Amino acid sequence: MSSAPHLRSGWRRSADWALRLTAILTACTAAWIAWTKPTAVNGWLFMDLGTSEATAEWVEKIAAVLLVISAASLIRSTSFLACALITLWMLSLAGARTLQGGEEFSELALASNALRYSAPPALWLLHLKRDRLATLLMRLALASTFAAHGYEALQQHPQFVDLVIPAARQYLGLQLTESEVRGILILIGVVDLAVAVGILLRRSRWILAYMAGWGFITLLSRPLSWGWERWPEAAIRCAHAGVPLALLFYWRACTHLQNKD
């Protein structure tokens, strides 16, 4: 796999920092959630495997501490262990959601959460200068997350309806009916699927810009629609905007280099 040791620019550093901040914020939010509320891993251990509640909570507490240490270490340097721990926990959460069920489309959790657990390894690969592998991983994760959310939108995920109606009423002054929102969801689903395919086929900065913008809007819609006490649900999705932004910066760095050449 080729690397790009010569690719030194402000844009590349921006890409690195976008991924780094994404991984740090993801880890800190995951730690907060694990420390304060039962996670899917807790539910799986306690309800499905029959471990004691105390054991399940200890697993979460240990994970929370390790996540905070990992996040702190990423501020100073890119450590394999830190990236691996964050990835492992985010993968565990997605896996536990799939195994435990009890949520709409929980069977798609590994696909829809791909960005959350792919940002740390992408950062590590960039650090190793395995740029092609890093960008491939980011593109695959973007495609997976947008395709899964696009499918859920086409299937009229009830949570999506409940994100659009209050936000439209509160911030745009629009009284949308449920059937109108369902129509909008079809459009959103089609666009999500189109950009998911597009990011695999083309190195398009427009697609990335759309993904970053849409990712930011959708993560912000949680606290906007459901109240600011739901801020962790927005923060845990920071990779939805952070990863496309990182990739956008990286491709800008490539363009910058080509222009210089």
Added chain:
Amino acid sequence: MNPKNTRLVALLASCCLFLITGSTIASSGQPGPSHCRVVWGEDPAHVAKISWSTQAAGSKHEVLLATSPQAGDLSGYSMRVTSHRDGEFTRDSRDKDSTSPAWYHHAEVRDLAPSTTYWFVIVSDQVPSREFHFMTGPVDNRPFKIIYGGDSRSGHPARQEMNRFMASIALEDPDVLAFAHGGDYIMSGALWSHWKAWLDHHELSVAASGRVLPIIPVRGNHDTGPLYDEVFDRPGEAGKNYYTTQLGSQVALITLNSEISTTGDQALWLEEQLAELRPANRWLLAQYHRPLFPAVKSPGAAKSTWVPLFEHFDVDLVLESDGHVIKRTVPIRDGKHDPSGVTYIGEGGLGVPQRTPDTKRWYLKEPGMAASAHHVSILEFSDEGLQILTVGPPTSEGRFEPKEFTEVIAPQADWSYLVGEDPSPQWSARSFDSSAWPKGSAGFGYGDDDDSTLLDDMRGEYSRVYLRKSIDADSLEGIEELALMIRYDDAFIAYANGKEFSRVGVKSGAGALAKDIQSHEARDRFDYIPIPDWRAGLEGGELVLAIEGHNASASSSDFTLDLFLIADPSNTGKSEGAAGRIVHDDHRLEPRTP
């Protein structure tokens, strides 16, 4: 007719009778309807749905009703209602290998008289059930009670215990009319095996007298898929599952669905309902699954939409589930404690392992409360107030332990057993011949010094042990309840006359096809497993118990299967009620001033 012709006619008649009877039994699989349940919707004073299951499609399914007990004499019932919806329960690919097909039947009984006890028998292809009864809702302002509880998706022994506890309430308290279930009946809503186990266990909630508490169902987050509507016959319309139940002239219970959009059509409907119902009812309640003021988790997405509506229309009490704790909030308005606010109770204790509530949350502090125990809440409505009594069964470590009982099969009794090979699939049926099996004294096992019949060749060789024992029906006369007492390591499936009544630690399948055996160490005490509807198969003159014990691995270091059978267990003595109860919370809401 000469004697020769008479014998010929008798022979032909016998053959015809044999063929007719045989074909009836063959077409119905296991004869007789099972899983009887009554479901209430909008107008429980006049309408009730009676639902049940059969193991074959059958051709004629009906309910016979009367306003007095008929002791099963089919000619004595004055009303006859044919099922309006029948079909095969949906089984997905994960279910098909491990379960048999089964069929649902729903009969909607209309034009009932209010506050009247109806005695009924279900008849599927001429095979009748036992006689059940239920009481219709009132239309006037008389005091009455309902039970509220939720979350029965796991913890099956505790789930059975809670059902038996509700049966004891139904037996002792005629003022309790119905049972509102807050959802999460089962772990995976798409699996028929999970629903079948729930329906099997639900039979334990039928009182010994045959009294059935009608269910007012809520859809929970684990109750996804079509089976919920197949089990309860589309309460509040398929796909929506929200509706209002008018209980008497002064109580309205709004059932909401927190698993679909909560802000769209449902919110508009809720606002209309509240505006219409508030002026007409002294007590206005709402129930749904995901809590908006949770004791453990994060609030549901409906909070920003439903809470302002509840507060605007002065809802008195909201019933929530999902958290697996006991909670009662302080009255809440505008995000703070306000005596004029809305009280929320919950959050699910019908069998699921109980969590530890976060008692630091402001809405759970005094005079609110939170605790951790299996429970139901008995809501008593009257002009004077709404009494909320949250109770649980008498337990030790959360489990029913009978103190007084009659031994039907004594500890260390001899059982026929089979090891090292698997019997034919019909081995649990009464007709199976196990006379060639060796006999041994309970318990069976190795490796832990607690076994009477030592299976010292089991380790590394085989992982399943099959036990059978028959009991003469005459010896069961006068007995109301039968229960298996069992110690096990690692798992078992228990059958009564071929019908599975308990499965612990075996996720799916049976015998050699059993899958996902979970490890479990035998405890010092016996677990209590009630046998639901055990009288149903006694026509043949005996009750055959069959138990298959499973080790998680053939190389396991130990195995235990120790059991005996008891009748009419009680914990605190009949003088304090069949099962007794522990009071976790006793709170009164005063009527709002107009």
